[in-house]
Amino acid sequence: MAPPAAISDFLGGGLNALVQAASPLLLLAVQLRNSVSQPDAAHLREQVIAQVRQFESTAQAAGIAAQTITAARYVLCSTLDESVMNTPWGQQSGWAAKTLLVVFHGESYGGEKFFIILDRLCADFSKHIDLIELMYICLALGFGGRYQIEADGRAKLADIQEELYRRIKAQRPPAAEELAPHWKGIEDRRNPLVRHVPLWVILAAGACLLLGAFLYFFTRLNELSSPVSAQVAQIGLKTAVPPDDAQRRQAQPKVERKSLKQLLAPEEQAGALTVDEKPDGSALVRLNAAAMFASGGTEVADQQIPMLHAITAALNQVPGRVVVVGHTDDQPVHSLRFKDNYALSAERAKSVLQILGQGIDNSGRLESSGAGSSQPIALPPDLPANRARNRRVEILYSPED
Template identity: 35%
Template sequence: MTQESQAAEANASGNDNLLLQAAAPLLNAVVQLRQAVTHDDPAGLRQSLIDEIRQFEQRCKQAGLPFEMIIGARYCLCSALDEAAAQTPWGTRGVWSGNGMLVTFHNESWGGEKFFQLLSRISQSPNQHLWLLEVVHYCLLLGYEGRYRGSDSGRVQCDAIRKRLAKLIEETRQPQSESARPLVEVHPLVSSISRPMIPLWACATVAALLACLLYSALNWRLGNDAEPLLRAIYQTPLPQITVGRRPSSPQALLDLRQRLNDVIAAGQLEVSDGAFGSKVIIPADKLFAEQGTAINPVGRALLARVATAMKNVKGTVLVSVFTDNRPVDNSRFASSYEFSFARARAVTQLLQSQLADGHAIRSEGRGDSDPLLPNDSNENRTRNRRVEITLFAAPETLSNHQGTQ
C-alpha cells in the first residue's frame, strides 16, 4: 500500500471515529511533507499547519471529544509532522529546525520517546482509548518511527509494534461490530443575538478584544489541564531496548570530569558518566534567579566552561530543565513545563553560541517530573531544581575512539 492510499484510507475508513475524521487533513499533510523534496515557502507552510492543527482542535471540541483525547492526538500528529519535515532538505534548517509543531504546541523539540510512552499507556485500556489508538496506528502506517529511527533494527521494531497495534484494534472493535456503538453526541452551538444599531467597526473591535481575552484564558487553562497528562507521560516507564554497541569506557572518550575538575571540586556542578554519554548536572539556582528565565553572569561563565569542555567531542547535546513541585509564580507561564522549557531554551541558545559546528542541541522542559529527592523540604526542593546537559557522542566519534584503542 502506498502512502497516498494509506492517507486516503484515513479519510474513508473508521467512519464512526470522529477523532480520525478530524485528523484526516493532518495525516494527508504527513504524506505531502515526506514527498516535498523542495519547498518555496517553509515558513508559510509551517503557519498553514499551525492553523490546520487549531482547526483540528476546534473540530474535536465541536464533536464533544474528551480533552485528554484531543491533547494526546495532537501530540502524536505534531510528532509525525515534525519527523516528516525533518526528513526533507528544507526541514533541517531555517524556521523548521527549532520551531516545529511540537515546540509550538507542546514546548518540546522531539517527541520520539513520549509518542511510544503514550501508546504503551493507552494500550492498557483499548476500549476507552480506541479512537486515539487508531490515530496512532495511522501515524505508524505513514512511516513514523520516533526513537527507533536510525537504529539497525528500528524499522523491524516499528513494524512489530504496528502489527500488534492493528491486532489490538481489530480485537477491540470485533465485539462492537454486532451492535453499532453510538457516535459521540455533537452539541452544535446555536445562539440568537439581537444586534443593536452600532457601527460595524465597533463590533469588530469588541469582537477582536473578546477573542484575545478568550484565547488567553483558554491557553492558560490548557496549560493547567495538560500538566497532569504531561506528568503521567513522563512517569511512564520505558521498555528496555538493545541499541548499537558503545565504547566500554565513555569516561576515556568524553573526559568531561577531568576537564571540569575545578568547578566540580568547588561544588558548582556534578558530572555523571553513563553507557550512552556524559551528563553535567547544575543546580538551577546557580544559573537563574528565582522564578526567572534569564541566565545570570555567574551562570553564563559556568555554562561557558561546560561548552569548552564539550567542544572537542561532536555529538548531540540534550538540555533538560527540572523544577520542584511548587506552583510557578510567574504570570507568563501556565505550568511548570512551560516554565522549565523557557529555561531550557535560554541554556540552549547560550550553548549554541559557544559550541562549534558538529553539535546538535535539543531542549526539553521536564517540570516537576523525575525528582531526585522527595519535595518535602527546602533543601530537597533546591536539589530537584536542576539543569541536566547530556552529551551523546556522534557515531563517527565513537568509531574513531574504537580505532585508536
C-alpha cells in the first residue's frame, strides 16, 4: 500500500532527489521507532535490505553520484538500525548481530561516524547540501547516535539541528528555501509559546503526528491480517516473498561446501587469525594489524602476504559478499597524511583488499571500510594490552542467499 498523499507530499514535494529516493526508508524509520512488537524480525530485515537496494537503484537512476549514494546508504542504515534497537523488541530480536550497517558497510554501529561524516560535509556545505538535508531529516525524525548516552545530548542535538536548518535555509533559493513548507504554520498566528520552541522540534513532531495517524488507521484496517503481510504492505514492497526452505531445497540441489572456518583451519591453528562463524554461514575473520603494518603505516608486511593469499583461496570457494574493515586503537593519529584514525583504518583496509583482489575470482564482491577506533573489542580501550587487541583488520563474509 502506498502512503497517503499527505505523507508523499511531506517527504517528496520540493525536496532534493536524494531525499525523494530515500523517502520510503525515512517513513519506515519512524514506523519502526514507534512499533511495540515484531513477530518475525529476520523476515523484516530481509525486506528492509530489499528497500535499501531499491533506494540505491532509484538514486542511481536519478543521476546521483555513487559516492553520495554510498554515504547516504550509511546514514539511512544507521538511522534504521537505531530505530529498531530503540524499540521494546529490538534488543531481543537478534538484529544487533546482523545490523544493516554490518550487511552493507561491515560496521556494527554508526552513531559516532554519522556525525563525523556530517562535520566533513559541512566543510563544503553548498557542494554536499543534498546529503546534509537527508541527514538533517534523520536527526529531526529522532536519530541521536552518540548523543543518546550523553548527559547533555539532547541539548547538543538541538543545537546541531538548529544550525543545520539555518545553513540549509541560507543556501536554498527563496522559492524553495523551506525543506518542508507544509509542516510550518502561519507565523503571525502562532501561539507565543511556539515561537520559543526550536523549529526542529516542530518539524519532528509534525512528522511523527502525520506518520502516527497513517500507521494507526492502516493498522486498524489490517488488524486481522498476518503480521508479516502487514509489515510488507506498510513498507510498500513490490518484491515477491522469498520461498521457504522446503521450496528452496526442491528448486535447486544443495551443494555441500566447506565453511570458511574449515578452509582457514590451518591458519587459525597457527595463530595467524581467528574465525568467528555464525549458524547462517556468515563469518568474521580477524587479523592482527600490529603484525601486518608498521606503526602509522598502511603497507602490508611481506611475511603476512602468504596468509592473505590463503584467505583469497578460501574465499574463492565460498560465494558471497566480503567487506574488509580496518580498526585502530584510541590514540589520535599524528600524521600529515591521515587526518584521523578513520582515514588510517580505511587505507589499511584498502591495502588488504588490494592483495585479496589480486587472486579473487570476482573482485566485484570485495569492499573495504574504515571504522577508526569506534568499535573496540577490548575494554577499557586505553590500556596498552587492549590497544594492541583493538588494532586489527576484520574480514566480514556474508554467504549468498
